[in-house]
Amino acid sequence: MNIYFSPCPNDTFVFHAAVNKLVEAPDLEVTYADIDITNNLAVKPDAPEIMKISFAALPYVLDDYALIPCGGALGRGCGPLVLSNQSTSPADLKGKRVAVPSEKSTAYLLFRLWAAQQVPGGVGEIVVMPFHEIMPAVRDGKIDAGLVIHEARFTYQEYGLSLVSDLGNWWESDTGLPIPLGAIIARRSLDLTSIENWVRESVRYAWKNPEESQNYVMEHAQEMSPDVAKAHIELYVNEFTENLGDDGFAAVEALLGRAAKEGLVPSFDLNKLRY
Structure with a gap:
């Protein structure tokens, strides 16, 4: 069975047991791919059977794919950040060039909802680039601001960058709900x-035996330090990873329902979020 997920610590931590047959699971042929790749791949006819995508990309694929209610990334205090090397005022982003990791990412969807409220007149050009290139580009003045995800939350100060907004905090204060980031989908x-069942068992095994996945996680952690990888896992692997639950589904419905109403994603049947 083909499965695509990112090399980020939360994904490798979650799927380590399944990939290595430590729980009852099918034989998995793994491809490690950045979220921008899977978001675009999901709409193609020859897309993989199982993959990790942004929740923001779900409306484009729900006819063919179902949301698996575990294994993903959703939580509190773990949202994307808007960074700049100069100003911390959202208003200063008017007409500026902003780098984002994917046009179909949850991060970008949240950014568009936030910017509509917080940046009078709107931002200027949106530039898509791999998330690990964004902070250096902002630091070096190639881009005015950047939308970052994952471990950038812990490392952006090392680049001398300033926080303009924590979109997770904005979303939680605006809705009272956790923030939906990454979803596991299957044909x-x-x-x-x-x-x-086997995705959930893989999550549970990882929690019970965290030391067993360390080498696998660090092998794919893109030169990340063990401490940053550990903090990454602790932030993104939580109760919603084991079971989306009522609060998780409510958060997904709120995000995608609002986005559809604003015309930011295609209209879709909310009932399809539950298979």
């Missing part, structure tokens, strides 16, 4: 209950 033609 609707598959045995979805079985997939849900």
Whole structure:
């Protein structure tokens, strides 16, 4: 069975047990791919059977793919950040060039909702680039501001950058709900209950045996320090990773429902979020 997920510590931590047959799971052929790749790949006819995408990309694929209610990234205090090397005022982003990790990412969707409220007149050019290139580009003045995700939350000060907004905090204060980031999806033609079961068991195994996944996590951690990788896992792997639950589904429905109403994603049937 083909599965695509990122090399980020939260994903490798979650899927370590399944990939290495430490829980009952099918044989998995893994491809490690950045979220921008999977967000765009998901809409193609030859897309993989299972993959990690942004929740923001779900409306584009729900006819063919189901949301697996575990294994993803959703929580509090873990949202994307808007960074600048000069100003901390959202108003100063008017007409400026902003780098984002993907046009179909949850981060970019949140940014557009936030900017509509906080940046009178709107930002200027949006430039898509791999997330690990964004902070150096902002630091070096190639870009006016950047939207960053993942471990950048812990390292942006090392680049001399300033926080303009924590979009997770903005979303939580605006809605009272956790922030949906990454989703695990599977083709609707598959045995979805079985997939849900082994993904959840892989999460539980990782929690019970955290030391067993350390080498696997660090092998794919893109030169990240062990301490940053550990903080990354602690932030993004939580109760919603084990089970999306009512609060998790409410957060997804709020984000995508609001985005559809604003015309930022295609209209879709909210009932399709639950298979």
